[in-house]
Amino acid sequence: MRDAILEVRGLRRRFGGVVALDGLDLRVRRGTVTALIGPNGAGKSTAFQCVSGVLRPDAGRVLFDGQDITAARPDRITRAGLVRSFQIARGIPRLTVLENLLLYGQRQPGEAIPAAILRTPAMRRREEELRERAKAVAARLNLSRVLDNQAAALSGGQKKLLEIGRALMAEPRLLLLDEPVAGVNPTLAAEIARHIAHLRDEGVTVLVVEHHMDFVASLCDPVIVMAEGRVLAEGAFAEVAEDARVQEAYMGRRRIHA
Amino acid sequence: MEAYLAAMLVFAGIYALMALGLNVIWGLTGMVNLGLVGFFAVGAYASALLTKYWLWPMPLGWAAAGLAAALAGAVMAVIVARLRGDYLAIVTLGFAEVVRLVAANEVWLTNGTDGISGIPGPWRGAVSPQEFNLIFLGLVWTAVLVAFVLLARLSHAPFGRVLRAVREDEEVAAVAGKPVLWFKVRAFCLGAAVLGVAGALYAHYNAYIAPEGFAPLLTIYIVLALTAGGVGAMRGAVLGALLLLLLLEGTRFVAQEIPGVTPVQKAALREAIIAVSLILLLRFRPQGLIPERTRTRATP
Numbered sequence: 001m002r003d004a005i006l007e008v009r010g011l012r013r014r015f016g017g018v019v020a021l022d023g024l025d026l027r028v029r030r031g032t033v034t035a036l037i038g039p040n041g042a043g044k045s046t047a048f049q050c051v052s053g054v055l056r057p058d059a060g061r062v063l064f065d066g067q068d069i070t071a072a073r074p075d076r077i078t079r080a081g082l083v084r085s086f087q088i089a090r091g092i093p094r095l096t097v098l099e100n101l102l103l104y105g106q107r108q109p110g111e112a113i114p115a116a117i118l119r120t121p122a123m124r125r126r127e128e129e130l131r132e133r134a135k136a137v138a139a140r141l142n143l144s145r146v147l148d149n150q151a152a153a154l155s156g157g158q159k160k161l162l163e164i165g166r167a168l169m170a171e172p173r174l175l176l177l178d179e180p181v182a183g184v185n186p187t188l189a190a191e192i193a194r195h196i197a198h199l200r201d202e203g204v205t206v207l208v209v210e211h212h213m214d215f216v217a218s219l220c221d222p223v224i225v226m227a228e229g230r231v232l233a234e235g236a237f238a239e240v241a242e243d244a245r246v247q248e249a250y251m252g253r254r255r256i257h258a
Numbered sequence: 259m260e261a262y263l264a265a266m267l268v269f270a271g272i273y274a275l276m277a278l279g280l281n282v283i284w285g286l287t288g289m290v291n292l293g294l295v296g297f298f299a300v301g302a303y304a305s306a307l308l309t310k311y312w313l314w315p316m317p318l319g320w321a322a323a324g325l326a327a328a329l330a331g332a333v334m335a336v337i338v339a340r341l342r343g344d345y346l347a348i349v350t351l352g353f354a355e356v357v358r359l360v361a362a363n364e365v366w367l368t369n370g371t372d373g374i375s376g377i378p379g380p381w382r383g384a385v386s387p388q389e390f391n392l393i394f395l396g397l398v399w400t401a402v403l404v405a406f407v408l409l410a411r412l413s414h415a416p417f418g419r420v421l422r423a424v425r426e427d428e429e430v431a432a433v434a435g436k437p438v439l440w441f442k443v444r445a446f447c448l449g450a451a452v453l454g455v456a457g458a459l460y461a462h463y464n465a466y467i468a469p470e471g472f473a474p475l476l477t478i479y480i481v482l483a484l485t486a487g488g489v490g491a492m493r494g495a496v497l498g499a500l501l502l503l504l505l506l507e508g509t510r511f512v513a514q515e516i517p518g519v520t521p522v523q524k525a526a527l528r529e530a531i532i533a534v535s536l537i538l539l540l541r542f543r544p545q546g547l548i549p550e551r552t553r554t555r556a557t558p
Contacts, residue, residue: 054429078435086433092426095419098556103423104434108416111436113444116415117408127416135556147556170435 005030005174005205011060013046020046022229033206035220039250042226044209052084053077083172087179089159091151098147104169105130137165157188177208181215193219264391271398272456274499276480278405279452285490287445288425292477293350294453296357297327299472301454302461306377320458327454328447335446339439362469373468377461394463405452410492414553421445486539488546505532
């Protein structure tokens, strides 16, 4: 077994009387595209929020590449190399696509006031690097033609692509994608799957929450199934699809359709 | 008439500085600030006290005014870190009132509601009042120019990009790897510093300050100026301040020309003209005279 880049131990989180995470334990192996699936209310989104630092867990630990990032601030987690996307595409509407991409660039000295006023060479050099990177990311995601458009003016599919593109700008080692193909047409969904496969081949580990089973079956291995705030099963898609407990969790005693 | 014009342009410059300061806090970073007159007052009192009683040279007093207001801004930014919208408006409005009430009641320091008079002005007394007006006019608009250039640079640098992102969606800015609170604190400090310097200039021009000069109405004027000029654009802030002054003063003359109305009705008409102009402007140009535009382009 290859080593784990992400390890979640005994994660708990409740909202009032509702237990969203009930001692979640999971591991994401380096170099995989791992899926996190489960019926609505299983706690997938809460797990995502806790891992990415947007939500504080009540108990448990999150280890990223051996580093304890439990309840760390989201900006620190991103800088450590764990970057998430948002389920509902949340491009900054009044910034252009290019600016949205540049925003996710790290280590920009021009984010300090003196350097920004003086327009230091270090700032301009970094800005140039980030622009090159942004253009490359846009080119691979077919966003080159809309770089100067405001994010608000993008189509739904383009917004989904921008969501992935922004995360890539932060040079992630682990990418958390929250429903990257929800509401996307089948052609674009296949294209997004190809992009994700390429990222994996380039050494980025990806954890995907997705309800679209074709997408999960074709792309993700292993598949982790959550129900009621904890892990129910884990394995290749075919294995977990055959698992009686998984079938029951999804729809009472019936087979889930791939 | 010339003295009147010079004085009005000095006030236009002070309003422009205030609008620029507000534009960093509210326009770029999205933090509603209805307490801007409080920072203005902190700067005015700091410089007045230091130069009059401690005999500091005026430039040092102005710098201290900026610093004192920035410090108040930093404290404010940390306190309101988790507030947005209406709540932020209430807290900042409260801050300005607290500053005004402290100034009115801490008589040992501020001379209470009697105010501080005899605040020195550059070469005041050594030159004619008209020359003093012109000197101050140059001084204020130099300050506007410096603030404008520095803030415009900042707003088009990566720093400004992050502020805009914080304004639109804090959570996304955080996930983009940006320490949101740190950006908010710096934006608040910067804007408050500009407001503080504006307050100092006001104090030294007027030679007299008192708590009643720092009423919430001034805040409302500046918010209107920025809204009319264009929220987020530094040029809009300056233009909005000029427009505000033109409306405030111009209506004085217009109202006088209307025949057959009593003086009381004239005063009311004047306010009505100001209100209707602003309503019309915002109805037909909701983004303000100069809409916010960013300069980052993929193809130069």
